[in-house]
Amino acid sequence: MASVEVELLWAEKYRPKTLDEIVNQEEIVRRLKQFVKSRNMPHCLFAGPPGTGKTTAALALAHDLYGSGYVRYVLELNASDARGIDVIRTTVKEFARSVVPGPIPFKIIILDEADNMTADAQQALRRTMELFTSTCRFILIANYPSKIIEPIQSRTAFFRFTPLKKEDVVARLKWIADQENVEYDMEALETIFELSEGDMRRAINILQAASALGRVTVEAVYKVIGAAHPTEVREMVKAALAGRFTEAREKLRALMINYGLSGVDVVKALHREIFSAELKIPEELKVIIADYLGEVQYRLAEGADDEIQLSALIARLAMLGKRLRV
Amino acid sequence: MSTRLPWIIKYRPKKVAEVVDQDNAKKQFIPWIKAWIEGKKPEKKAALLYGPAGCGKTSLVEATAKEFGLELIEMNASDFRTREAIERIAKVAATKYSLFGFRGKIILLDEIDGLNAIADRGALNAVLDLIEATTHPIVLTANDPWDPKLRSLRDKCLLIAFRRLPKRAVISMLKRICESEKLICEYDALSLIADYAEGDLRSAINDLQNVASISKHITLDVAKPILARRDRQYTPFEALRSLFFSKYAWQAKRAVTSADIDYETMMLWIAENLPYQYTDPEDLWRAYEALARADVYLGRVKRTQNWDLLAYVFDLMGAGVALARKKTKFKWVKYSFPQKILLLAKTRERREIRDAIAKVLAGALHISSIVAKREVLPFLRIIFNENPEYAARIALGLNLTESMIKFLTPKRYREVLRELAKLKKTA
Numbered sequence: 001m002a003s004v005e006v007e008l009l010w011a012e013k014y015r016p017k018t019l020d021e022i023v024n025q026e027e028i029v030r031r032l033k034q035f036v037k038s039r040n041m042p043h044c045l046f047a048g049p050p051g052t053g054k055t056t057a058a059l060a061l062a063h064d065l066y067g068s069g070y071v072r073y074v075l076e077l078n079a080s081d082a083r084g085i086d087v088i089r090t091t092v093k094e095f096a097r098s099v100v101p102g103p104i105p106f107k108i109i110i111l112d113e114a115d116n117m118t119a120d121a122q123q124a125l126r127r128t129m130e131l132f133t134s135t136c137r138f139i140l141i142a143n144y145p146s147k148i149i150e151p152i153q154s155r156t157a158f159f160r161f162t163p164l165k166k167e168d169v170v171a172r173l174k175w176i177a178d179q180e181n182v183e184y185d186m187e188a189l190e191t192i193f194e195l196s197e198g199d200m201r202r203a204i205n206i207l208q209a210a211s212a213l214g215r216v217t218v219e220a221v222y223k224v225i226g227a228a229h230p231t232e233v234r235e236m237v238k239a240a241l242a243g244r245f246t247e248a249r250e251k252l253r254a255l256m257i258n259y260g261l262s263g264v265d266v267v268k269a270l271h272r273e274i275f276s277a278e279l280k281i282p283e284e285l286k287v288i289i290a291d292y293l294g295e296v297q298y299r300l301a302e303g304a305d306d307e308i309q310l311s312a313l314i315a316r317l318a319m320l321g322k323r324l325r326v
Numbered sequence: 327m328s329t330r331l332p333w334i335i336k337y338r339p340k341k342v343a344e345v346v347d348q349d350n351a352k353k354q355f356i357p358w359i360k361a362w363i364e365g366k367k368p369e370k371k372a373a374l375l376y377g378p379a380g381c382g383k384t385s386l387v388e389a390t391a392k393e394f395g396l397e398l399i400e401m402n403a404s405d406f407r408t409r410e411a412i413e414r415i416a417k418v419a420a421t422k423y424s425l426f427g428f429r430g431k432i433i434l435l436d437e438i439d440g441l442n443a444i445a446d447r448g449a450l451n452a453v454l455d456l457i458e459a460t461t462h463p464i465v466l467t468a469n470d471p472w473d474p475k476l477r478s479l480r481d482k483c484l485l486i487a488f489r490r491l492p493k494r495a496v497i498s499m500l501k502r503i504c505e506s507e508k509l510i511c512e513y514d515a516l517s518l519i520a521d522y523a524e525g526d527l528r529s530a531i532n533d534l535q536n537v538a539s540i541s542k543h544i545t546l547d548v549a550k551p552i553l554a555r556r557d558r559q560y561t562p563f564e565a566l567r568s569l570f571f572s573k574y575a576w577q578a579k580r581a582v583t584s585a586d587i588d589y590e591t592m593m594l595w596i597a598e599n600l601p602y603q604y605t606d607p608e609d610l611w612r613a614y615e616a617l618a619r620a621d622v623y624l625g626r627v628k629r630t631q632n633w634d635l636l637a638y639v640f641d642l643m644g645a646g647v648a649l650a651r652k653k654t655k656f657k658w659v660k661y662s663f664p665q666k667i668l669l670l671a672k673t674r675e676r677r678e679i680r681d682a683i684a685k686v687l688a689g690a691l692h693i694s695s696i697v698a699k700r701e702v703l704p705f706l707r708i709i710f711n712e713n714p715e716y717a718a719r720i721a722l723g724l725n726l727t728e729s730m731i732k733f734l735t736p737k738r739y740r741e742v743l744r745e746l747a748k749l750k751k752t753a
Contacts, residue, residue: 005749007719009702012691050701055692078694113694201691202701209705212713227711228704245601245610253665257673260680260699299618303625305590307666308597312611312618315601319611 011204014176016053019060024168025053028159032057036064039104043129043138045114045153047145048161051199057161058110058139065104072100078112085121089128096132106137115142122149129155163198166190172200173207177216182207184216191221230259233269237279240314241321248314256306263306267297270313285320292316332658333535334528337503339389345382346527347495351375352386354486359390362463363430370484372457372464374438376471377488380528383467386488387434397431419460431462437574439468439476450479457482490525493517499527500534504544511544518546522553529564536563539660560585562595566661569596569648570603578648579640589636593621593643594664602661606653616646679733686724710735710742718745 016022019036022029035041041061046054062070075095082088092109100107117125126149129138140156142148173189188210196203209228210220236251255261261269271293273279274286296309339345342352355375361368375383391398401415419433435453457464471480497513497520504511519537523530533553534544541548552561560568565585572578585592596617604610620642627635680699687698687706710717710731721731721742731746732739 005719005752006723007716008723009687009691009720011702050697059692076692078688080694080696081688112692113697201693205702205705209708212709212716224705224708227708243607245607249601253669257669257676260677260684260703265700299622299625302622303629304618304621305593308593308614308621309618311597311600312614315607315611315614318607322607 009205010176010180010208011201014172014179014204015056016060017063019057019064022053022057022060023172024164025057025161028057028161031157031159032061033064035061039065041065041137041157043133043156044140044159045145045148045156046139046141046159046161047148048143049163049198050143051196051201051203052161052164053200054141054161055110055112057159058108058141061139062108062110065108066102073102073104073107075107075109076112077109079121080113080116085117085124088121089124092128092132092136096135099135106135108137108139110139110141112141113143114140115144115147119149122152126151126155164200166193169193169196169198169200169203173203176204176207177211180211182211182216183214184211185218188216188218188221191218195221195225229269229272230255230261232259233266233273234279236314237270237273237317240317241281241324243318243321245314245318248317249311252310252314263300263310264297266306266310267293267300267313282324285324288320289317332532332656333503333507334531337499337506337531339382339385341393342386342389345386345389346499347491348382348386348488351377351382351486351488354484355386356390358484359394359396359432359463363394363396368484370482371460372466372483373486374466374468374471374476374480374483375486375488376468378490378525379469380523380526380530381488381491382527383488384434384436387432387465387467391432395429398434399431400434400436415456419456419462419464433460433462433464435464435466437468438466438479439470439473450475454478454482491527492525493520496520496523496525496527496530500530503531503534507538509538509542509544512546514546515544515549518549518553532564532567535658562587562592563661565592566595566599566603569644570651571656572644572648575641575645575649578644580644581648582644583640589639589643590624591664591667593617593624594666595661596643596647598664598666599659599661600647602659603657604651604654609651609654612650612652613647616642616650620646676733679729683726683730683733686726686730690724707734711738714738714741715745717742718749721746722749 019029019033044058046058048054059070059074062074066073075091077088077091079088082091088111095107095109111125114122114125129152138156140148140152145153145158145160170186170189170193173192174184174186177184177189189207192203192206192210196206206221206224206228207216209224210216213220213223232251232255236248236255239245239251240248252266255266255269256263271290274281274289274293292313296313299309300306342356345352355373358368358370358373375386377383388398390396399415399418415433418431433456438453453466466479466483468476471485497516500516500519501511503509504516515537516534519530519533522533533549537544537549537552540552552563560581562585565581569578569581572581582589582592582596585595587595597614600613600617601610604613620639623635623639623642627633627639680703681695683706684695684698684703687693687702688695691698691702693701706720709720711734714735717731717735720726726734728739728743731742735742
């Protein structure tokens with residue numbers, strides 16, 4: 001009894017361990033199984049939207065190649081966490097140096113969010129990949145394959161992951177809920193799919209959070225989604241459009257500090273808010289605001305100051321709000 | 327935010343006698359004006375009042391106009407840059423009688439040395455023509471009359487020197503303001519303010535109001551830190567005041583470049599205080615737009631290391647911000663330290679805990695810290711806020727520390743900790 005008390009995050013607990021357990025992406029699974037059979041593989045590029053099974057497929061491939069002790073043969077790196085290409089190069093070098101005995105003559109390096117690397121860093125990565133080809137295989141994971149430079153694309157086997165189908169996601173959620181003895185309404189599981197946009201990890205996170213409230217109902221799902229989308233975003237837009245600048249700025253600061261949102265996160269959340277049905281503003285105003293949001297996001301990506309740019313955004317909303325009223 | 331009239335406006339002298347000191351200047355200026363009123367056109371039709379900043383040049387002209395019932399027509403030097411403006415002023419100068427029952431007019435051209443000798447060559451000639459044709463007294467003010475570009479103008483003007491105000495004169499004025507504002511003040515504090523002002527009454531009064539905005543009790547201890555770091559450089563407070571008070575582009579640029587902080591910090595000061603100073607939404611929007619553009623230019627400077635571009639940063643954050651004000655009246659407002667800097671310091675601990683949780687989640691879920699913060703943390707929060715028993719089991723699974731739990735549910739962390747203790751006992 002005591003041993004089952006520990007709770008894991010379901011997104012990890014129910015991650016398929018082997019290629020056989022992966023129910024969708026059939027074509028990809030079929031190709032990966034060929035690698036296992038031949039005990040060899042090329043460098044790979046897994047591309048597709050979040051939560052479609054890229055990391056899962058990479059880990060399952062490693063599992064099937066090396067067996068349950070596969071962790072020793074795999075190096076997981078995340079391009080957005082590792083500080084720069086130099087860190088990646090040193091870590092890879094260190095990892096590639098030690099030879100692990102076994103039937104497979106190479107080790108696997110999984111580099112997640114590779115599309116977050118600059119073109120220069122990718123060039124350096126390409127050289128690193130070539131240098132260690134005899135001992136290591138790279139699996140690069142990316143949301144946007146077009147952001148991966150041509151020389152890397154041409155040196156990797158390309159796998160395109162597609163958004164998961166509704167029946168697959170709902171069936172998986174149902175299975176997890178049954179395993180966990182969670183009570184649920186089928187309608188709620190369908191709502192989770194609609195709100196998670198084909199992102200399995202997100203869907204499972206929502207399911208787990210909703211189950212913490214009790215029976216998983218449509219209301220519970222919406223409550224979870226509502227709580228995960230800070231109300232400050234809408235309050236900030238409303239205050240700004242009503243001309244209450246300092247109040248809007250306080251909401252902005254709360255978002256950034258309490259929720260740890262970056263400037264770009266706030267812009268994206270605003271973008272979602274502008275087009276949501278709950279915010280009653282004229283249709284053409286949505287376009288005007290979206291136009292400026294795009295400009296601000298670009299400026300922030302270029303390294304502009306979030307406080308200044310987002311204050312300017314609030315000031316613009318206040319001005320637009322005033323023009324709307326007169 | 328308390329919004330009051332700037333004291334430098336509130337306490338402007340209304341009579342010649344109220345103008346502090348400057349007896350010699352008055353002895354020259356008043357008879358010259360009287361001659362005009364009595365219809366005896368003096369030999370020199372213009373007077374050039376010169377002397378250091380804040381010693382009473384403009385104040386004397388304003389007080390004279392009030393006392394003698396003259397209409398004061400104030401022209402900014404920059405108005406001379408367009409032909410229409412010159413013609414408009416010429417027309418005013420040529421009209422003998424006032425519409426509003428004044429006994430006459432004074433035409434005041436303030437800060438004439440703000441003109442650029444080359445760019446505004448036409449303007450100086452226009453002023454000379456005006457002096458030639460006028461039927462009313464023309465008064466010019468300048469800090470430095472010996473500037474070569476003003477040579478031709480000097481010959482046409484009665485030169486009236488204003489001296490740097492003596493310290494005791496500054497102190498006695500500050501005392502009067504304190505009495506009128508019902509402030510309790512230490513003599514030493516006023517003396518310190520006067521020392522820093524170096525004879526500039528305007529800056530002394532501004533300093534006094536700055537100090538008073540913090541405490542009704544003007545003591546040396548309160549005054550010192552506010553005045554401390556000034557070597558004729560501006561504190562951020564003064565730089566802001568001077569920026570928002572600027573009428574001309576060059577003033578605004580000087581204001582932002584003369585602050586004793588770096589320009590990035592100065593930008594944050596402006597960003598923080600803009601909404602207090604500009605209350606009209608259109609003004610505020612224009613000002614922030616200019617500031618945001620300045621920020622973009624600064625980014626380009628840093629990225630390309632092309633420091634030539636820095637000039638445009640100052641244009642936008644200075645002139646762009648100051649000239650954005652069209653509808654809002656200039657008011658006295660209390661300025662605040664940039665919250666961004668304060669909050670970053672205050673919330674460092676919280677952010678560190680948040681990042682530590684993200685790291686745990688990133689490791690457990692094979693994702694990056696960024697994705698963990700954005701995609702997982704919000705749902706974890708819900709669980710921790712709604713279901714302490716369940717939260718405790720997750721905390722155990724992820725090996726979360728007490729401060730992490732407190733971060734996830736500031737309201738119910740005690741319940742979670744209690745549940746966690748129970749779990750550990752049974753395990």
